[in-house]
Amino acid sequence: MTAKPLSRGERWLLGATSVGAVAVGALGLASSFDAVSGAAVRWGFDAPWMLPAGIDLAIPVFTVAHLLLVRMNMALAWVRAVPWALTGVTCWLNVAAGATVPARIAHGVMPLLWVVLSEIAAHAYAVRIGAATGTRMERVRRSRWLLAPFATLALWRRMVLWETTSYREALARERQRQLVRAELRERYGRAWRRRAPVRTRVLLRLGELSPDGPTAGQDQRPEPEPGPPTARASRSPAELLAQAREITRDWPTDQLTADAIRKAVRTSQHNGRTLRDTLRAERRARLPHPA
Template sequence: MTALSIAVALGGPLIGVIGFAMSYDTLSKKAASWGFSEQLAPWFPIGVDASIIVFLALDLYLIRKDTPWPLLRLAAHAMTGATIWFNASSQGEIGDDVVKAASHGVMPFLFVIGVEAARRLFIKKTQLEAGTHTDRIPLQRWILAPVATPRFYRRMRLHNVASYPQMIRREQDLIGYKQWLTRKYNGDLSKASEDERLPMKMAAHGYTVAEALALPERQEREAETRAEEQERRRLDAETRREVARKRAEAERLEADGELEAVRARVEGETGQARAHAKAQVGAAQRAVVLEEQALETAVIAEARAREAEAARREAKEREQKAAADLQTAVLERQAAEKRKEAAEADRVAAAEASAIETAAIAEARKVAAEADRAAAETARAAAETRRAAAEADRRTQEENTRQEVALAQRLAAREAAAEAELRAAEARLAAAEIERSAVETEDAARLTPRERAVRKVARMTFAAGLTVDGLAAEDVHHELCDLISIADVQRELAVSSTDTASKYRQEAAALIVHGYRP
């Protein structure tokens, strides 16, 4: 085999080269006489012979890739016939000198025979490697059994039986089984059961005797396997449904527990806020009552002020009247003095004019003058008394006015405090509503306790007055730290670790930077 392989490897290419050279020499000379130009005439034999090699090589390549295309082989054979014809007819008419024509056409023919032999060997090797080789039915069987062999060939090809001896054994087994069944039922195969007749029925479908007899048992096993698999899937599905139901029930109970806890906490906070709000509303109502009372008091105070003003005017009038009385008294005293002087002058004049007046008359005039003076003194004392009383009334009225103004100021301060407390209560109530809404949103989002804590710290920061417009990320953190201390976070979230509270503040700042708003 080694020697044969060497001989083929050396001789085949040698024959091909010789045939190609002879064909090239013959056709290149003849092409010029067939109308080809001097430049294209040498390329004519190359195109014809190279096409044969390319078509055959491409055919072998496609066979190797398990995608054969018979048209390539037919094209190669057609070009082989053409080059044989061209070479044979290059020396004139083929019938004029058959030997000469054959000598020019035999070399391309030998080349194609060599290529076909290599192709056959290549295809056989490829089929053996791929496991697709099929034995051929010997020629003697076609000759000796011309009727049965086509049916034999048909079953062999239809059922992809590659081995001819294996197909023979199948036929022998089927014939032997039929003979055994005939002997078992004394030649009446109709008495055989359906399972016993299966090999004859299934032979046309490629089953062997053993495969046909084992078919019912195999189908029963497959049916049992399918039933077991179906039952297993059903049990698995029931188990999964039960597990899913229990898991869903557990999650529901857990969610209900969390919801109840949050609801209790929110209701407590809301109740507390409402209580504070009610207290503040009550305080506001009391403040309103006090305000009304203050208004009434202010009205009373205004009335008293008007009365005091009237009293002041009356006192002033009395004072003016007293001053007038005092002036009158002064004038009266001056008049008295003048009258006294006049009386004295009269007395002197009288004494000088008349010496005849008696001592009694002079004494009487003196008593009268003394009486007038006493009356003037009394009037002046009365005027002083009235002026002192008017001054006391004025001071009393000013003190009353000052007390009324102080009372009005205290009432206004209380009213402002009540208004501020009312606004604080409303703010706390709004904060409680925001907190409740945020908790409900967090429950719907199924946030973790840590995420809830971080969001609560963020809400505390906004409630403390944080404004993030125009602030950088680090500025937001600094502002948050200024507004909310670690102690505030520990107190609100019941956290004992300062490190955890600090991390909550950092995460809250990052959450606010990324757009969180309560």
């Protein structure tokens, strides 16, 4: 489901929010940098600035690296856990830098501003990647989980198993599946799971059936192409005579036999003799009479 484009006012709001978020994140990064640097001095680091720089800057770096790997279809599961681990480390270091409980809480909250900003940016880019690659699975509505938990669990399970990323597509397939189940039950009775063909049951589980389709229990054979009329075709005497005239137009009179006309027109022997007599009589009538 494609998101609607932002309006002009929403774009302005997004720009202002982005600027504010960057400013707040910078404050959190600066606070974490100062607190961890001061603690690193007490802990005996020769270059105390390297500790906060290495940890705090590594959070967005590894997050972006993970997203780029996903974009290139080269994802590594453990790379996503690195920013989370570094987040825990930087929060713990900031808490340890405080002397009192309020100071520890304040020191622990400030780096979260930078971490939250990084996660929001990563989430926005991840959604864009999923929309571009078609791998982002849409969520099932919470109201559906509440109203029909077991049916929704089965729907979500099929979405995961068969890689159906669109929620609307999954609902459409579920509606088709329910209609096919109703058709199979109507055709085979309550024991349709045993009586229906194996292929039909497998296709139903795969979600490849559609109502009134050829696999819903009906064998649809191709209709034969219409061929020339046969002897059993219902044709009036006038139609038989018109067809015989057209076929035998260039025939010599001595070839106007009942058997030849019967085979050409594909009719009965009686009709063949009748047509022979009629055609010969017409040709005799067209001959010039002697003076």
